[in-house]
Amino acid sequence: MPNIVLFSGSSHQDLSQRVADRLGLELGKVVTKKFSNQETSVEIGESVRGEDVYIIQSGCGEINDNLMELLIMINACKIASSSRVTAVIPCFPYARQDKKDKVGGLRRWSRAPISAKLVANMLSVAGADHIITMDLHASQIQGFFDIPVDNLYAEPAVLQWIRENIAEWRNCIIVSPDAGGAKRVTSIADRLNVEFALIHKERKKANEVDRMVLVGDVKDRVAILVDDMADTCGTICHAADKLLSAGATKVYAILTHGIFSGPAISRINNAAFEAVVVTNTIPQEDKMRHCPKIQVIDISMILAEAIRRTHNGESVSYLFSHVPL
Numbered sequence: 001m002p003n004i005v006l007f008s009g010s011s012h013q014d015l016s017q018r019v020a021d022r023l024g025l026e027l028g029k030v031v032t033k034k035f036s037n038q039e040t041s042v043e044i045g046e047s048v049r050g051e052d053v054y055i056i057q058s059g060c061g062e063i064n065d066n067l068m069e070l071l072i073m074i075n076a077c078k079i080a081s082s083s084r085v086t087a088v089i090p091c092f093p094y095a096r097q098d099k100k101d102k103v104g105g106l107r108r109w110s111r112a113p114i115s116a117k118l119v120a121n122m123l124s125v126a127g128a129d130h131i132i133t134m135d136l137h138a139s140q141i142q143g144f145f146d147i148p149v150d151n152l153y154a155e156p157a158v159l160q161w162i163r164e165n166i167a168e169w170r171n172c173i174i175v176s177p178d179a180g181g182a183k184r185v186t187s188i189a190d191r192l193n194v195e196f197a198l199i200h201k202e203r204k205k206a207n208e209v210d211r212m213v214l215v216g217d218v219k220d221r222v223a224i225l226v227d228d229m230a231d232t233c234g235t236i237c238h239a240a241d242k243l244l245s246a247g248a249t250k251v252y253a254i255l256t257h258g259i260f261s262g263p264a265i266s267r268i269n270n271a272a273f274e275a276v277v278v279t280n281t282i283p284q285e286d287k288m289r290h291c292p293k294i295q296v297i298d299i300s301m302i303l304a305e306a307i308r309r310t311h312n313g314e315s316v317s318y319l320f321s322h323v324p325l
Contacts, residue, residue: 001023001024001025001308001311001312003050003051003052003083004025004051004052004053004054004307004311005028005046005048005051005052005053005054005082006019006020006023006025006027006028006054006056006307007027007028007030007044007053007054007055007056007073007077008020008027008030008055008056008057009032009055009056009057009058009066009069009070009073010032010057010066010069011057011058011059011060011061011066011069011283012056012057012058012060012090012280012281012282012283014280014283014285015056015058015090015280015281015283015300015303016056018298018300018304019056019088019300019303019304019307022300022301022304022305023304023307023308028044028045028046028048028053029044029045029046030042030043030044030045030073031043031045032069032073040065040068040069040072042069042072042073042076043076044073044076044077044080047080048077048080048081048082049080049081049082050081050082050083051082051083052082052083052084052086052311053077053082053084053085053086054086054088054132054307054311055070055073055074055077055085055086055087055088056088056090056303057069057070057073057087057088057089058089058090058091058281058282059089059091059092059093059094059095060091060259060281060282060283061283063093063094066093067093067119067122070087070089070123070126071122071123071126072126074087074123074126074127074128075126075127077127078126078127079127084129084130085127085128085129085130086128086129086130086131086132086307086310087123087128087130087131087132088132088133088303088306088307089131089132089133090133090134090279090281090282090299090303091133091134091229091257091281091282092116092119092133092136092137092141093119094115094116094118094119095116095136095137095138095141096116096137096229097112097113097114097115097116098114098116098117098137098138098140098141099114099138099140100112100114116138116141116144117144120141120144120145121144123145124145124146124147128147129147129148130147130148130149130150130310131145131147131148131149131150132149132150132152132303132306132307132310133149133150133151133152134151134152134153134154134256134279134281134299134302134303135151135152135153135154135228135229135256135257135281136151136228137228137229139151150306150310150316152302152303152306152316152319152320153319153320154256154279154281154297154299154302155184155187155188155191155320156302156319156320156321156322156323157279157297157299157302157323158188158226158254158277158297159188159191159192160323161254161277161297162192162224162254163192165275166222166224166252168222168250169192169194169222170194171194171221171222172192172194172221172222172223172224173189173194173195173196173197173216173217173218173221173222173223173224173248174188174189174192174194174195174196174197174224174226175196175197175198175199175216175218175223175224175225175226175239175243176196176197176198176199176225176226176227177198177199177201177225177227177235177236177239178198178199178200178201178227178235179198179200181198181226181227181228182196182198184226184227184228185198185226188226195216195217196216197214197215197216197217197218197223198215198216199212199213199214199215199239199242200212200213200215201213201235201238212238212239212242214242214243214246218243218246218247218248219246219247219248220247220249221248221249222248222249222250222251222252223243223248223250223251223252224251224252224253224254225239225240225243225251225252225253225254226253226254226255227253227254227255227256228255228256228257229255229256229257229258229259230253230255230257230258230259230260230264230276230278231259231260231261231262231264232261232262232263232264232267233260233263233264233267233268233271234267236253236255236271236276237267237268237270237271240253240271240272240273241271241272244272250274251272251273251274252273252274252275252276252277253273253275253276253277254277254278255276255277255278255279256278256279256281257278257279257281257282258276258278258279258282258284258287258294259282260287260294265287265290265291268291268293268294269290269291269293273293274293275293275294275295276291276293276294276295277294277295277296277297278294278295278296278297279296279297279298279299280296280297280298280299280300281299284296301323301324302319302323302324304324305319305324306319
């Protein structure tokens with residue numbers, strides 16, 4: 001493909017290399033380092049004048065450092081006269097801070113910021129012309145931008161994994177661990193032609209679930225928990241216990257973004273999951289060494305195809321329902 005340059009930030013080099021290999025491209029030369037006072041320094045090592053530039057950087061690991069590195073890389077390419085800069089952000093940072101919440105269920109609002117909007121503004125001001133991301137925590141984040149945002153879905157890859165790896169998938173039930181994910185699980189359940197259930201949870205504060213109520217019948221079925229992300233894994237581990245006590249024969253969890261911070265790995269190891277399946281929007285090699293239940297779906301081909309179609313001016317809506325071959 002002519003006039004295209006692909007750069008990788010330092011957050012997820014493996015995914016960037018997979019995307020580059022899929023497209024038949026070499027990753028562009030870029031040197032990222034830190035000064036002794038921890039300021040980020042970026043040097044673009046080749047000409048990008050008039051080029052269509054794609055920068056792959058996931059919102060994981062040292063999130064603030066990686067976000068700053070992405071902003072500097074975008075700006076470096078923009079002022080080096082690139083024709084267009086697209087930020088490919090498989091896991092969007094600060095996506096959970098997308099709205100103001102009521103304080104403890106009261107009729108007054110917290111003074112919390114809407115940080116996802118701030119990140120959107122920062123990306124635009126840095127010079128991004130287009131954003132490609134995957135499974136945004138809340139789809140309204142697309143509206144925080146005044147530039148095009150392609151929110152890709154892991155759903156086609158998830159459906160493929162279920163059909164290939166769960167022998168009893170025709171007798172399964174798709175379960176959302178919270179009411180917010182109901183739309184996601186109904187879509188998957190419809191595509192598989194199976195039933196769905198959801199768990200209503202009440203939180204007293206962030207990362208702590210107070211109680212859970214199961215809505216739906218899981219007795220004598222394989223339960224597949226589906227969510228967009230899991231951080232400390234308190235919710236999905238509670239949900240797995242709830243499903244087993246309600247008569248489910250096996251429990252799987254399928255998540256797009258496996259953040260797995262704090263006690264997450266020990267919770268998964270102690271929980272009764274057959275497998276916890278995540279995509280590689282976030283690097284998982286280290287987590288997999290400590291937890292044999294974690295399995296990974298590669299989504300590099302979806303990102304690569306989105307980049308190819310964007311560069312060639314083609315529609316990306318095909319990717320909403322198909323996994324590229």
